[in-house]
Amino acid sequence: MSRPLSSLENTTPKCSDVWMTSLTDKYKARPETPEFEEMCLADFAATCRIVYGKQTKGCDHLESVQHIVKRNQDKYEKNSDEIENAVEEFEQNRGVIDEWCNLAPESEVVRLECIEELEARETDCENEQDNVPEYSNQANAVTEVRAIREPPAFDPILLRQMYQNLNKKQACVFYAVREWCIKRICGLNPDQFFFYINGGAGTGKSHLIKCIYSEASKILCKLPRRAEEADISNPTVLLTAFTGTAAFNISGTTLHSLLKLPRSLKPPFQGLGNNLDEVRSELLNAEIIIIDEVSMVSKPLFAYVDARLKQIKGSQRPFGGMSVIAVGDFFQLPPVRQSKPLCVYDPCEIDLWRGHFQMITLTEIMRQKDDVAFAEMLNRIRVKEKSEELSEPDRALLSQAVTEPELCPTDVLHIFATNKQVDSHNSAMLALLHSHITEIDADDYKKDPQTGRMARQDKPFKGNRNELPDTLNGVRVMLTRNIDVSQGLVNGSFSTLVRVISSEQNGVAHVTMLGLKMDDETAGRNYRNRAPGGPDNLVYIDRAEENMKQKGVVRRQFPIKLAFACTIHKVQGMTRTSAVVSLKHIFEPSMAYVAVSRVTSLSGLHIVDMDESKIYANSQITAALRTMRQVNLDDMMPLLKITQTVNGHDTLTIVHHNTEGLPCHVNDIKSHHELCLADVLCLTETHLQGSFVADSLHLEGYTMFKRNRHLSYTNVPQMANKCGGGVAVYVKEHIQVREKQYVHDVTDLEFLALKVEAPVSALIVAVYRPPDYSVTSFLSNLGSLLDSLEIMDCHPIIVCGDFNENHLSNASKPILELFQSRGYVQLITAATTDKNTLLDLIFISKPQHCLHSGVMRTYYSYHNPVYCVMSSNSP
Numbered sequence: 001m002s003r004p005l006s007s008l009e010n011t012t013p014k015c016s017d018v019w020m021t022s023l024t025d026k027y028k029a030r031p032e033t034p035e036f037e038e039m040c041l042a043d044f045a046a047t048c049r050i051v052y053g054k055q056t057k058g059c060d061h062l063e064s065v066q067h068i069v070k071r072n073q074d075k076y077e078k079n080s081d082e083i084e085n086a087v088e089e090f091e092q093n094r095g096v097i098d099e100w101c102n103l104a105p106e107s108e109v110v111r112l113e114c115i116e117e118l119e120a121r122e123t124d125c126e127n128e129q130d131n132v133p134e135y136s137n138q139a140n141a142v143t144e145v146r147a148i149r150e151p152p153a154f155d156p157i158l159l160r161q162m163y164q165n166l167n168k169k170q171a172c173v174f175y176a177v178r179e180w181c182i183k184r185i186c187g188l189n190p191d192q193f194f195f196y197i198n199g200g201a202g203t204g205k206s207h208l209i210k211c212i213y214s215e216a217s218k219i220l221c222k223l224p225r226r227a228e229e230a231d232i233s234n235p236t237v238l239l240t241a242f243t244g245t246a247a248f249n250i251s252g253t254t255l256h257s258l259l260k261l262p263r264s265l266k267p268p269f270q271g272l273g274n275n276l277d278e279v280r281s282e283l284l285n286a287e288i289i290i291i292d293e294v295s296m297v298s299k300p301l302f303a304y305v306d307a308r309l310k311q312i313k314g315s316q317r318p319f320g321g322m323s324v325i326a327v328g329d330f331f332q333l334p335p336v337r338q339s340k341p342l343c344v345y346d347p348c349e350i351d352l353w354r355g356h357f358q359m360i361t362l363t364e365i366m367r368q369k370d371d372v373a374f375a376e377m378l379n380r381i382r383v384k385e386k387s388e389e390l391s392e393p394d395r396a397l398l399s400q401a402v403t404e405p406e407l408c409p410t411d412v413l414h415i416f417a418t419n420k421q422v423d424s425h426n427s428a429m430l431a432l433l434h435s436h437i438t439e440i441d442a443d444d445y446k447k448d449p450q451t452g453r454m455a456r457q458d459k460p461f462k463g464n465r466n467e468l469p470d471t472l473n474g475v476r477v478m479l480t481r482n483i484d485v486s487q488g489l490v491n492g493s494f495s496t497l498v499r500v501i502s503s504e505q506n507g508v509a510h511v512t513m514l515g516l517k518m519d520d521e522t523a524g525r526n527y528r529n530r531a532p533g534g535p536d537n538l539v540y541i542d543r544a545e546e547n548m549k550q551k552g553v554v555r556r557q558f559p560i561k562l563a564f565a566c567t568i569h570k571v572q573g574m575t576r577t578s579a580v581v582s583l584k585h586i587f588e589p590s591m592a593y594v595a596v597s598r599v600t601s602l603s604g605l606h607i608v609d610m611d612e613s614k615i616y617a618n619s620q621i622t623a624a625l626r627t628m629r630q631v632n633l634d635d636m637m638p639l640l641k642i643t644q645t646v647n648g649h650d651t652l653t654i655v656h657h658n659t660e661g662l663p664c665h666v667n668d669i670k671s672h673h674e675l676c677l678a679d680v681l682c683l684t685e686t687h688l689q690g691s692f693v694a695d696s697l698h699l700e701g702y703t704m705f706k707r708n709r710h711l712s713y714t715n716v717p718q719m720a721n722k723c724g725g726g727v728a729v730y731v732k733e734h735i736q737v738r739e740k741q742y743v744h745d746v747t748d749l750e751f752l753a754l755k756v757e758a759p760v761s762a763l764i765v766a767v768y769r770p771p772d773y774s775v776t777s778f779l780s781n782l783g784s785l786l787d788s789l790e791i792m793d794c795h796p797i798i799v800c801g802d803f804n805e806n807h808l809s810n811a812s813k814p815i816l817e818l819f820q821s822r823g824y825v826q827l828i829t830a831a832t833t834d835k836n837t838l839l840d841l842i843f844i845s846k847p848q849h850c851l852h853s854g855v856m857r858t859y860y861s862y863h864n865p866v867y868c869v870m871s872s873n874s875p
């Protein structure tokens with residue numbers, strides 16, 4: 001090998017001393033001693049330092065590498081043998097942990113149980129996803145496909161009551177989504193929205209989303225469609241939840257089954273493959289997706305939903321361009337597998353939350369609304385930090401529920417933190433209530449290596465599934481699988497085992513079906529009366545199949561387990577009148593809150609093993625929600641906001657609404673949060689007939705004035721005899737008012753005039769012009785009316801009503817022109833109907849008296865109400 005360049009540069013061109021020996025040359029020339037004879041080149045290179053001529057001169061510190069290594073080993077690995085022995089001993093005996101166990105036995109038990117519980121939850125979760133019914137597997141039951149095709153059929157009467165019961169905050173959200181849908185069908189292309197509906201347990205989140213789902217579906221089905229691409233019956237709103245229980249609770253479907261999500265969410269993303277066309281044709285019309293129990297959705301699952309919707313919709317916009325309503329309470333149970341909740345930022349995961357979602361918080365507790373003190377206490381413990389103490393009043397209230405286990409009612413659900421506690425309670429209850437217990441063996445099959453067939457085993461393998469007690473009357477059981485989500489036969493449904501059906505196989509009785517009385521009477525309709533012996537209204541379930549951990553073994557067993565007690569993780573979303581809750585071994589934030597908030601009143605709650613330190617929230621959630629953007633919903637209920645700021649003593653609030661039928665909508669009017677703020681409520685299209693007024697039409701605190709259609713037309717019989725029309729005005733009882741029954745020279749006009757004398761003096765007239773009533777005749781009669789009002793010399797004059805003249809169109813507006821020619825101003829500027837037209841108008845002779853005006857919202861009429869707030873102090 002040649003010498004280094006630096007050395008060659010110092011030689012003459014004729015110099016022949018250009019070569020030097022390499023490592024190999026030195027190896028070849030190594031001493032012929034036994035030590036070097038045996039040495040390979042690698043060892044030689046590693047242990048023998050190559051010393052060049054120059055270096056040897058005057059160097060006294062030459063030392064072999066081997067020597068250095070040995071010296072360092074002695075220095076740093078002095079105790080290595082002892083350490084190795086100690087580790088081995090520790091592995092064998094776990095001495096340190098045992099020592100800890102001696103010091104704090106209770107904590108150690110809890111620690112071990114928590115590990116066990118977390119493992120169990122992870123298995124549960126796998127089962128959860130595993131058990132989502134497959135599209136093709138259910139030949140004879142109602143399948144998930146049908147659940148999608150046929151939207152949840154809510155009873156219309158019940159649904160109407162649910163709309164009427166919406167509290168103010170719920171109603172604001174409902175109207176916000178409703179308005180978005182109206183804009184969508186009117187072609188106004190509103191922006192995609194991402195709402196997160198937050199709220200403690202029982203604040204009515206599920207109630208609200210059922211209402212939103214129904215209303216949005218009703219409106220969006222009017223969207224123009226391309227017939228060749230989509231079936232009109234396909235859903236426009238997807239109602240989903242993470243768990244089967246939550247899905248059934250809202251009559252929806254699980255996210256997994258709807259979007260055909262794979263069991264493992266690990267990257268890379270798995271597309272729908274051959275199923276894409278089928279799923280796309282079902283979901284192409286969908287505009288909004290509602291996801292309930294979002295607090296249990298992990299970030300990877302959320303990212304999968306986003307990717308799946310992008311694929312289905314063929315759009316790269318977030319969630320494929322669909323608007324999303326995520327619903328849930330992050331202060332309740334978190335996602336499984338230690339994943340961070342969606343609202344907590346994690347730089348290692350795809351974040352679809354922070355940039356998109358805006359929050360709406362429901363605060364009024366509806367579940368415990370008859371026990372307000374309890375409800376308010378629940379709201380406080382929901383967000384209690386670990387370092388905080390319970391306040392004295394809250395401690396006192398909770399202590400009313402604290403009791404001893406032996407004093408608790410045995411027939412109510414017991415809720416524990418760990419599976420071990422649950423199993424022990426279930427066994428104890430079984431022994432207490434049932435003296436004779438037999439077990440239903442699992443049917444286990446194993447692949448025969450010779451025939452390749454699955455052969456039934458004489459005896460079942462031991463497994464992690466419970467054998468079931470064959471004993472009748474009163475055994476409480478819970479389903480452990482999603483048998484049929486659309487039918488409410490889901491993992492976590494409670495029931496009582498009532499009947500066991502057997503048939504003989506090879507001379508041995510073999511249990512083939514179990515008859516259950518479901519706690520939820522609406523569950524399992526299609527599974528009833530399947531057993532011989534006539535209808536008994538029981539829900540019959542069959543054995544379900546699952547792969548066992550042993551390779552090639554399949555088990556067929558009834559997917560139920562004892563349920564005198566259950567874990568806290570099974571009760572999220574449940575409402576009970578009574579429950580026993582143990583706070584022992586609670587191992588996660590929010591568990592205590594979820595458990596104690598299931599009951600409707602404090603009197604139904606029995607707490608055992610009270611431990612205040614177990615009641616705490618996850619501080620990461622508190623921090624994340626504090627900084628989340630809020631949706632501003634003030635505009636949804638403008639009158640509510642205004643009446644909080646004005647002084648009711650010297651203002652007069654006038655509302656007009658075309659009711660499209662007073663008798664059928666009077667309950668909607670009574671429950672409307674803003675209509676009841678009107679001092680003068682003018683209603684058109686009352687559809688009333690005759691002089692009799694039913695009690696139901698009475699609005700509390702109001703005096704009613706009315707004029708039916710047939711009295712309004714003297715010279716136009718075809719109008720007088722037609723159904724519909726009619727005007728009524730409700731005036732608050734404290735207001736001094738006189739009806740102007742006979743207004744001079746005015747005929748053939750549907751109107752009602754009142755003179756208000758205090759607190760604000762005004763003439764108020766409600767008018768209705770039917771769309772088929774000639775404009776010329778109407779204008780002539782309206783002109784006469786305005787003349788007569790002028791003569792009364794009382795201002796301001798307010799004429800409100802449905803004039804069926806669209807003030808948002810470019811067409812001529814003769815009615816507006818007539819009013820303007822008399823000096824009136826029209827106050828309403830925004831659309832008032834579901835077709836984006838402005839038909840409901842308020843004309844005022846002295847606009848300076850008007851403080852506020854605008855459009856309110858309703859759900860039960862094609863028209864929205866309009867309002868104006870008048871002041872007596874205006875110039």
Ligand SMILES: Nc1ncnc2c1ncn2[C@@H]1O[C@H](COP(=O)(O)OP(=O)(O)OP(=O)(O)O)[C@@H](O)[C@H]1O
Pocket residue numbers: 165166167170199200201202203204205206207208329366367368572573574575
């Ligand atoms: N506006 C309402 N009027 C009357 N009852 C209501 C209303 N909202 C909710 N409820 C009732 O209150 C109870 C709790 O409501 P819901 O299940 O919707 O609450 P939630 O917020 O979803 O609770 P959780 O977080 O525990 O699942 C239910 O019985 C429901 O019917």
